[in-house]
Amino acid sequence: MNYWIGVASKDHVTLGVAGGFCQLCHGKSAPLNKMKAGDWLIYYAPKQSLKTKEPCQEFVAIGQILPGVAYSFEMSPDFIPVRKDIKFIENIKPVPLQALADLPLWQEYRSRLRFGHFQIPKELFDFIASGMRKAG
Numbered sequence: 634m635n636y637w638i639g640v641a642s643k644d645h646v647t648l649g650v651a652g653g654f655c656q657l658c659h660g661k662s663a664p665l666n667k668m669k670a671g672d673w674l675i676y677y678a679p680k681q682s683l684k685t686k687e688p689c690q691e692f693v694a695i696g697q698i699l700p701g702v703a704y705s706f707e708m709s710p711d712f713i714p715v716r717k718d719i720k721f722i723e724n725i726k727p728v729p730l731q732a733l734a735d736l737p738l739w740q741e742y743r744s745r746l747r748f749g750h751f752q753i754p755k756e757l758f759d760f761i762a763s764g765m766r767k768a769g
Contacts, residue, residue, distance in 0.1 A: 636758035660714020696721035
């Protein structure tokens, strides 16, 4: 089992949560093909929307990759991204990026956010996930 962080705007993550799919790096297949059934993905949202500059800077969703291959999905005639099915955990609360600021383990990984998708150790996953699961 592997643990991943994916980066997307909050509005895009919300669409994925509602539809039970993950989509990464502007619809590319390579990041999805790295993830296998049973792996976990945490989404980090740097912005509220792809079209605005309004910051979000929170970890906003967490889910486990379901069995099956990545598949194409036509969102519009000129945009056919690749998706993978995922079961998101419900009733989570976002964790602000700032909550990891003093965590030594995070210092090694924070610069990777710019890549859009990367693997993290279980210890870092557990730290972020435990904060997200303390909803309500």
